[in-house]
Amino acid sequence: MSTKTISITLKIWRQASSKEKGHFETYHAKHISTDMSFLEMLDVVNEQLTLDGKEPIAFDSDCREGICGQCGAVINGRPHGPEKATTLCQLHMRHFKDGDTLAIEPFRARAFKVLKDLVIDRSPLDKIIQAGGYISVNTGGAPDANAIPIPKDVAEKAMDAAACIGCGACVAACPNASAMLFTSAKISHLALLPQGRPEAAKRAIAMVRQMDALGFGNCTNERECEAECPKEISIVNIARMNREFFKASFASAVK
Amino acid sequence: MLDAKIPGGPLAEKWDRHRFELKLVNPANKRKFEVIVVGTGLGGGAAAASLAELGYNVKSFCIQDSPRRAHSIAAQGGINAAKNYQNDGDSIWRLFYDTIKGGDFRAREANVYRLAQISVNIIDQCVAQGVPFAREYGGQLANRSFGGAQVSRTFYARGQTGQQLLLGCYSAMSRQIATGKIKMFPRREMLDLVLVNGQARGIVTRNLVTGELETHAADAVVLATGGYGNVFFLSTNAMSSNVSATYRAYKKGAFFANPCFTQIHPTCIPVHGDYQSKLTLMSESLRNDGRVWVPKKPGDKRNPNDIPESERDYYLENKYPSFGNLVPRDVASRNAKEQCDMGKGVGETGLAVYLDFRDAIKRDGKDVIAQKYGNLFQMYEKITAQNPYETPMMIYPAVHYTMGGLWVDYNLMSTIPGLFVLGEANFSDHGANRLGASALMQGLADGYFIIPYTIGGYLASTPLGKVGADDPAFREARADAKARIDRLLGIRGRRTVDDFHKQLGRIMWDYCGMARNDEGLAKARIMIQQLRAEFWENVQIPGRNDDLNQSLERAGRVADFLEFSELMIVDALARRESCGGHFNEAFQTEENEAKRDDENFCHVAAWEYAGVDNEPIFHKEPLVFENVHLTQRSYK
Numbered sequence: 001m002s003t004k005t006i007s008i009t010l011k012i013w014r015q016a017s018s019k020e021k022g023h024f025e026t027y028h029a030k031h032i033s034t035d036m037s038f039l040e041m042l043d044v045v046n047e048q049l050t051l052d053g054k055e056p057i058a059f060d061s062d063c064r065e066g067i068c069g070q071c072g073a074v075i076n077g078r079p080h081g082p083e084k085a086t087t088l089c090q091l092h093m094r095h096f097k098d099g100d101t102l103a104i105e106p107f108r109a110r111a112f113k114v115l116k117d118l119v120i121d122r123s124p125l126d127k128i129i130q131a132g133g134y135i136s137v138n139t140g141g142a143p144d145a146n147a148i149p150i151p152k153d154v155a156e157k158a159m160d161a162a163a164c165i166g167c168g169a170c171v172a173a174c175p176n177a178s179a180m181l182f183t184s185a186k187i188s189h190l191a192l193l194p195q196g197r198p199e200a201a202k203r204a205i206a207m208v209r210q211m212d213a214l215g216f217g218n219c220t221n222e223r224e225c226e227a228e229c230p231k232e233i234s235i236v237n238i239a240r241m242n243r244e245f246f247k248a249s250f251a252s253a254v255k
Numbered sequence: 256m257l258d259a260k261i262p263g264g265p266l267a268e269k270w271d272r273h274r275f276e277l278k279l280v281n282p283a284n285k286r287k288f289e290v291i292v293v294g295t296g297l298g299g300g301a302a303a304a305s306l307a308e309l310g311y312n313v314k315s316f317c318i319q320d321s322p323r324r325a326h327s328i329a330a331q332g333g334i335n336a337a338k339n340y341q342n343d344g345d346s347i348w349r350l351f352y353d354t355i356k357g358g359d360f361r362a363r364e365a366n367v368y369r370l371a372q373i374s375v376n377i378i379d380q381c382v383a384q385g386v387p388f389a390r391e392y393g394g395q396l397a398n399r400s401f402g403g404a405q406v407s408r409t410f411y412a413r414g415q416t417g418q419q420l421l422l423g424c425y426s427a428m429s430r431q432i433a434t435g436k437i438k439m440f441p442r443r444e445m446l447d448l449v450l451v452n453g454q455a456r457g458i459v460t461r462n463l464v465t466g467e468l469e470t471h472a473a474d475a476v477v478l479a480t481g482g483y484g485n486v487f488f489l490s491t492n493a494m495s496s497n498v499s500a501t502y503r504a505y506k507k508g509a510f511f512a513n514p515c516f517t518q519i520h521p522t523c524i525p526v527h528g529d530y531q532s533k534l535t536l537m538s539e540s541l542r543n544d545g546r547v548w549v550p551k552k553p554g555d556k557r558n559p560n561d562i563p564e565s566e567r568d569y570y571l572e573n574k575y576p577s578f579g580n581l582v583p584r585d586v587a588s589r590n591a592k593e594q595c596d597m598g599k600g601v602g603e604t605g606l607a608v609y610l611d612f613r614d615a616i617k618r619d620g621k622d623v624i625a626q627k628y629g630n631l632f633q634m635y636e637k638i639t640a641q642n643p644y645e646t647p648m649m650i651y652p653a654v655h656y657t658m659g660g661l662w663v664d665y666n667l668m669s670t671i672p673g674l675f676v677l678g679e680a681n682f683s684d685h686g687a688n689r690l691g692a693s694a695l696m697q698g699l700a701d702g703y704f705i706i707p708y709t710i711g712g713y714l715a716s717t718p719l720g721k722v723g724a725d726d727p728a729f730r731e732a733r734a735d736a737k738a739r740i741d742r743l744l745g746i747r748g749r750r751t752v753d754d755f756h757k758q759l760g761r762i763m764w765d766y767c768g769m770a771r772n773d774e775g776l777a778k779a780r781i782m783i784q785q786l787r788a789e790f791w792e793n794v795q796i797p798g799r800n801d802d803l804n805q806s807l808e809r810a811g812r813v814a815d816f817l818e819f820s821e822l823m824i825v826d827a828l829a830r831r832e833s834c835g836g837h838f839n840e841a842f843q844t845e846e847n848e849a850k851r852d853d854e855n856f857c858h859v860a861a862w863e864y865a866g867v868d869n870e871p872i873f874h875k876e877p878l879v880f881e882n883v884h885l886t887q888r889s890y891k
Contacts (some may be wrong), residue, residue: 035528047754049797050806051749060320062494063329065634067415068328070324083637086637123441126323126439126441129429130430134385134429135383137384139304139380142379142380142383143379145338145379145382149394151390159419162422166324195384
């Protein structure tokens with residue numbers, strides 16, 4: 001690691017609550033080590049604001065290792081910032097230059113309410129899962145784990161889809177604020193596995209309907225979601241979801 | 256003397272027998288009971304889903320914005336189970352024995368045996384839920400090896416095993432949320448436990464968005480709130496991981512067991528600056544193929560690739576030929592520290608050792624290594640800007656897991672009737688050191704397969720009066736919580752919460768970390784008392800209560816750490832031996848290994864709260880070993 005420091009200008013979205021209007025405020029972050037993560041840089045800014053008796057910037061984060069999905073903000077128009085396949089907490093300051101100006105704002109979508117500053121309400125994503133993103137199996141009584149062989153490539157594909165961290169960057173990236181990448185990742189993960197097949201039709205219909213009902217937009221093949229997804233979830237999953245949905249709508253007894 | 260309520264009979268039959276002896280709640284009556292579950296990690300998530308499936312009304316609480324994010328999600332490497340799919344000599348007995356030995360003979364035989372028995376059901380359950388474990392070409396489940404074991408019994412989903420298992424729990428919970436059997440309360444922090452007639456009957460929570468203090472009543476309370484590693488400030492824990500829920504239960508009368516048993520994980524990315532907010536683990540599974548070494552010559556600053564084979568010290572392989580790089584975590588960590596103390600550490604700070612994949616890449620090819628560890632290598636490169644395929648990784652030990660926790664009996668019930676504690680939050684199964692891939696196993700065992708039985712036994716056999724959230728005990732607990740918040744907000748001092756937290760962390764790391772001694776511990780205790788006093792006079796918390804206020808959230812947690820840390824010191828001073836993660840320099844073998852004192856310290860130390868400035872009261876649960884022979888752990 002070659003450590004150096006940079007100074008940058010931050011234009012950060014401040015909004016006291018979901019009921020109030022927000023605005024950008026300018027901050028100067030000086031002597032920022034390039035080994036810092038982006039959120040550590042915000043920590044440093046917040047420490048100074050606190051010492052100055054001002055309210056620090058509210059932002060969500062938890063694991064800070066790119067897996068929990070709790071962090072996220074839009075940096076200069078890009079959810080989770082400029083690095084490919086990287087959550088905001090794993091973005092490091094070495095990717096920015098001395099003198100850069102960064103606009104930092106929350107993930108925006110009709111279905112996501114801003115709670116404060118960069119903190120948003122992503123619970124609509126939970127509601128989509130509640131509509132059918134599961135296999136209806138109670139605890140106990142499962143057959144031996146090796147009873148049903150699953151081809152390696154099928155398990156790998158299911159895992160590719162299951163890697164979604166539910167951060168909502170796909171929604172924020174989409175001009176239609178669509179949650180199709182998120183929804184299709186769960187539908188694909190379960191539809192690919194033999195254990196998920198019995199409910200595949202019912203699941204596809206219920207989850208897609210819930211997604212629409214919550215105010216998420218439609219897919220118009222912009223592919224912004226795939227480009228910004230920190231886990232590189234592929235839009236092939238959207239195609240698979242559509243196939244499952246149409247098959248269920250036209251050819252299955254489930255309505 | 257504490258009664259762990261271990262059932263009689265032969266070890267292998269205890270759990271069966273106990274399940275038969277436990278009273279059952281009639282299916283039609285289950286819907287009359289309300290259960291609170293705090294935390295939605297593997298323990299809490301599995302418990303909430305399983306209890307709701309049985310028909311109980313569950314209220315589930317989590318600190319994050321969704322029950323899909325608890326810190327179990329960050330577990331990378333895998334989950335153990337005694338399936339013996341590899342035909343390599345594994346068995347329930349061997350998993351039991353490895354876990355007891357790995358824990359340096361400071362865990363309860365009956366609990367650990369039950370854990371090993373249940374391990375096989377967990378894998379079945381998870382596969383049925385759709386957890387995409389790694390597979391072989393024939394479609395069968397794949398396994399890998401982990402530290403402290405000579406068999407391959409670890410199931411995994413790339414480097415994201417915790418995530419996939421947690422999403423399994425989350426999906427099971429989501430199904431129950433949809434049916435209304437689970438009421439979900441996200442962005443809530445538990446501020447207090449409420450007792451009525453000596454029984455746990457509810458909690459006080461703070462709504463983290465509105466600041467509202469809420470009270471919730473129930474027939475039983477389950478805490479699955481994780482460990483306390485963040486007492487060290489820097490750890491591999493998530494930002495919101497804290498001791499507050501369990502510590503406040505301790506202040507209400509639940510005993511805290513073995514708080515000094517903390518696990519320092521050997522393979523983490525080294526510390527690089529004082530602005531750092533957390534440490535990142537590199538999965539132990541890397542030690543399957545990576546070789547740990549330092550230069551033989553102290554102070555050798557050459558590029559690692561320029562250091563010839565003959566000038567490298569593969570100290571784990573040399574010292575422990577039979578386990579090599581796969582010695583348990585406590586042993587690997589202490590050896591890394593020892594090498595660095597001798598001046599052989601590498602990197603800018605000298606506080607790192609190499610974990611080298613050169614030979615594995617030469618043997619298996621880059622593709623095979625990338626398939627096994629690709630995401631970990633990528634994470635390493637993101638953080639350090641170094642490519643581990645070309646340059647050896649640099650690693651150093653970091654706080655990772657806490658074996659100590661609230662004391663529970665065989666039913667996972669604390670000393671407060673009706674308060675159950677699961678997963679890392681309890682002390683039960685890992686003794687003085689946890690083996691890799693065993694935390695996921697324990698969380699899910701507790702949540703899916705133990706609590707559904709034992710909570711039924713409690714509810715069926717305990718007279719429970721009707722209690723509502725308007726009971727005076729709830730009003731009182733809410734008023735106490737409010738007063739504490741007001742006091743915190745009224746200080747308006749000159750130091751930030753994080754500033755105090757960092758200072759506490761440094762004290763704990765220096766004096767109550769990988770190696771401890773009486774003098775240092777005594778000194779640390781005074782430093783903590785002074786720091787705590789200063790905190791209550793000089794902390795600066797901007798903003799108000801009736802708002803989303805992250806400084807206030809953190810302040811409440813740090814205030815608890817400032818008390819709890821002292822309990823860790825008291826426990827460390829009282830244990831006049833070294834074992835597992837607790838290494839007191841005064842008690843070591845000639846080869847610098849931990850030296851136990853089985854005659855005097857083969858017990859669980861459980862502490863009872865007696866007021867902030869008073870000595871906690873010591874209670875002992877003797878550990879009786881009827882089935883394994885206590886030996887000096889040897890991994891040579």
